Amino acid sequence: MAENLLRLRGVSKTFGPVRALDNVSLDLNAGEVLALLGDNGAGKSTLVKILAGVHAPDAGSIMFRNVPVTIASPAAARALGIATVYQDLALCDNLDVVANLFLGREQARVLLSEEAMERQAWTLLRQLSAKIPSVRIPVASLSGGQRQTVAIARSLVGEPAVVILDEPTAALGVAQTAEVLGLIRRLRDRGHGVLLITHNMSDMQQVADRAVVLRLGRNNGVFDVARTTHEQIVAAITGATTEPATVRTATAPRATATEE
Amino acid sequence: MIQDAATAPIDLRDERLVRGLLARLRGGDTGQLPVVAGLLIICVIFQSLNGSFLSSANLVNLATECAAVGIISLGIVLVLLVGEIDLSVGSMSGLASAILGVGLTRYGWPLPVTLLVALAAGAVVGVVYGAIFVRFGVPSFVITLAGLLALLGMQLQLLGANGSINIPFSSGIVRFTQQSFVVRPLSYVLMAVVAGAYLVAQLARIRRRRTHGLSTGSPLVPVAKAGALLVALQAGCWYLNQDRGVSAPFVLLVGLVVALHIALTRTRWGRSVYAVGGSVEAARRAGIRVDRVYLSVFLLCGLLAALGGLLSAGRLATASISSGVGDTNLNAIAAAVIGGTSLFGGRGGAYSALLGIVVIQSISSGLTLLNLASSTRFMITGGVLMVAVIVDSLSRRSRAAHGRA
Numbered sequence A: 001m002a003e004n005l006l007r008l009r010g011v012s013k014t015f016g017p018v019r020a021l022d023n024v025s026l027d028l029n030a031g032e033v034l035a036l037l038g039d040n041g042a043g044k045s046t047l048v049k050i051l052a053g054v055h056a057p058d059a060g061s062i063m064f065r066n067v068p069v070t071i072a073s074p075a076a077a078r079a080l081g082i083a084t085v086y087q088d089l090a091l092c093d094n095l096d097v098v099a100n101l102f103l104g105r106e107q108a109r110v111l112l113s114e115e116a117m118e119r120q121a122w123t124l125l126r127q128l129s130a131k132i133p134s135v136r137i138p139v140a141s142l143s144g145g146q147r148q149t150v151a152i153a154r155s156l157v158g159e160p161a162v163v164i165l166d167e168p169t170a171a172l173g174v175a176q177t178a179e180v181l182g183l184i185r186r187l188r189d190r191g192h193g194v195l196l197i198t199h200n201m202s203d204m205q206q207v208a209d210r211a212v213v214l215r216l217g218r219n220n221g222v223f224d225v226a227r228t229t230h231e232q233i234v235a236a237i238t239g240a241t242t243e244p245a246t247v248r249t250a251t252a253p254r255a256t257a258t259e260e
Numbered sequence B: 001m002i003q004d005a006a007t008a009p010i011d012l013r014d015e016r017l018v019r020g021l022l023a024r025l026r027g028g029d030t031g032q033l034p035v036v037a038g039l040l041i042i043c044v045i046f047q048s049l050n051g052s053f054l055s056s057a058n059l060v061n062l063a064t065e066c067a068a069v070g071i072i073s074l075g076i077v078l079v080l081l082v083g084e085i086d087l088s089v090g091s092m093s094g095l096a097s098a099i100l101g102v103g104l105t106r107y108g109w110p111l112p113v114t115l116l117v118a119l120a121a122g123a124v125v126g127v128v129y130g131a132i133f134v135r136f137g138v139p140s141f142v143i144t145l146a147g148l149l150a151l152l153g154m155q156l157q158l159l160g161a162n163g164s165i166n167i168p169f170s171s172g173i174v175r176f177t178q179q180s181f182v183v184r185p186l187s188y189v190l191m192a193v194v195a196g197a198y199l200v201a202q203l204a205r206i207r208r209r210r211t212h213g214l215s216t217g218s219p220l221v222p223v224a225k226a227g228a229l230l231v232a233l234q235a236g237c238w239y240l241n242q243d244r245g246v247s248a249p250f251v252l253l254v255g256l257v258v259a260l261h262i263a264l265t266r267t268r269w270g271r272s273v274y275a276v277g278g279s280v281e282a283a284r285r286a287g288i289r290v291d292r293v294y295l296s297v298f299l300l301c302g303l304l305a306a307l308g309g310l311l312s313a314g315r316l317a318t319a320s321i322s323s324g325v326g327d328t329n330l331n332a333i334a335a336a337v338i339g340g341t342s343l344f345g346g347r348g349g350a351y352s353a354l355l356g357i358v359v360i361q362s363i364s365s366g367l368t369l370l371n372l373a374s375s376t377r378f379m380i381t382g383g384v385l386m387v388a389v390i391v392d393s394l395s396r397r398s399r400a401a402h403g404r405a
Helices: A044-051 A074-080 A097-101 A114-127 A144-155 A174-189 A201-207 A230-238 A244-249 B021-026 B033-049 B056-081 B089-106 B111-136 B140-159 B172-179 B184-211 B220-241 B248-266 B268-278 B280-285 B290-316 B327-338 B351-369 B374-401
Strands: A004-015 A018-029 A033-037 A059-064 A067-069 A082-085 A162-166 A193-197 A210-215 A218-224 B164-166 B318-320
Touching: A004 A044, A004 A193, A018 A033, A018 A044, A018 A193, A033 A044, A033 A174, A033 A201, A033 A230, A044 A082, A044 A162, A044 A193, A074 A082, A082 A144, A097 A114, A097 A144, A097 B268, A114 A144, A114 B184, A144 A162, A144 A174, A174 A193, A174 A201, A193 A201, A201 A230, A210 A230, A218 A230, B033 B351, B033 B374, B056 B089, B056 B172, B056 B220, B056 B248, B056 B268, B056 B290, B056 B327, B056 B351, B089 B111, B089 B140, B089 B164, B089 B290, B089 B318, B089 B327, B111 B140, B111 B172, B111 B290, B172 B248, B172 B290, B184 B220, B248 B268, B248 B290, B248 B351, B268 B280, B268 B290, B280 B290, B290 B318, B290 B327, B327 B351, B327 B374, B351 B374
Parallel strands: A018 A218, A033 A193, A033 A210, A082 A162, A162 A193
Antiparallel strands: A004 A018, A004 A059, A059 A067, A210 A218, B164 B318
């Protein structure tokens, strides 16, 4: 049994009159890709932001490596070992790949240790079998897939246990999507726990081991991807089926849960 | 030389790498080539119009004239790098010169104290700008436009009714800016040390890259470059020494440029300056304290503007209501842009201040030699600035077209 990295129990979050997350539970193990699925407004982004330290949950518990934690800030999340790659990547186009990878945690005595950082950049990119022609060109010259690769590689610089990817293939073409999916598999093989937020059923079926479905802020099933059909998961996302466990807990009158 | 993938240095194993100067230029990666080319054209034109343009005497003057505004321009480079602007550097330099005049003559402060007070005033003004910028998010051009007026008011207030204070010729600052030249033998030694330091730094870099398994290129290249640098510096030095020699303020300017270049390219602070200029949001998420970067940049800009004001007051041996007004502001900003620092943030470097001010002073000096009125001078400088900004925008567009924006 792989080590449990993240265990969420009963996590809730309310924004004014909107209950974005209601009693959500989730488990993420080392060496697995867990897809987080749900329609718009299902609460995926809110959950990510709670794990990334952007929002604090109103209720519920978060265990990291079986220890209860509170994630107070993005820096605290990173220090704990939870790295998040947002959809907009947040790269500095004018800086080269090395500078972007080590941005905010450059290695330096008085002067920057450029050579050490460059070598580590190559080592990291090789481990990910990433196709980057040069680490000394501005990130602006890279393709969408390469930029995504740099953003993911950057999240690995602090050797995090958990990597959260928010819609990593949303803006990519066919070949680049395949490249990033390969990268996600290598993250799993490296022993990271990967939480993959996606809309794309094909991506999910290609790389995810398990899938957690959220619907209107609540859990709506956990599926073993290999043994589940596409239709079953779509049904859970759209609400055509409702998981028995969710029915039992859903006794309170439901608030209109739309996200942001 | 063809290396197979397994033995090639780790950074050269991709066959898609584009090498070669021409390919890079076509991609809009022009660097400082346009300004160097422009400078050569300017020299050829003025030399053919007036034979004394490239004379030792004129070049000595030119170098000395560069110092004050060049140093102010260095501060402008910094604020442009984070994508902001300081429009009040002229007024700040004027205020610093007023503090110098008043401190020395009315209050009888010793020179070092007066200099420190003036520099501190520059730093404080910069910090105030920075604080207003990060606290209230007011666009920097509005803050500094307001500052321009306020500082001008303070300058007039300090100078009082006369509007002009003469600084004694015996004062150290006047002697430094007007009559200090590097002693001839020392100047050659200095140039040799510079070339030597360059060589040592480059060889050390090659050694570090080799220990980390990265490509190095031939060690003969830096040796050849250092040799060429040595010959060029010694020749330039010899030529200036035919007249009064290498002026101390110019050495100060070049020293500051080199120091700032190292700080910008080789320190964490410098990296964060470029990061903020490239994408504030990315820098913030990477854990960079963006507020501190802005504060430090505005502080340095104010400090450098004050230093430039002190030098220009010393050179004129006077502090007056016209110090820092007129074209100081525009020249400092124009020099940074002409030298290749982008108005859009994140691109450029310390050397652009030096190159830009040399271009501006060459034009000014050449036109003066031709006995042209300042009206013509303004128009021509304006035209050159426009060309520089067009080159900036074109290379930006070309970078975008080649995916390098």
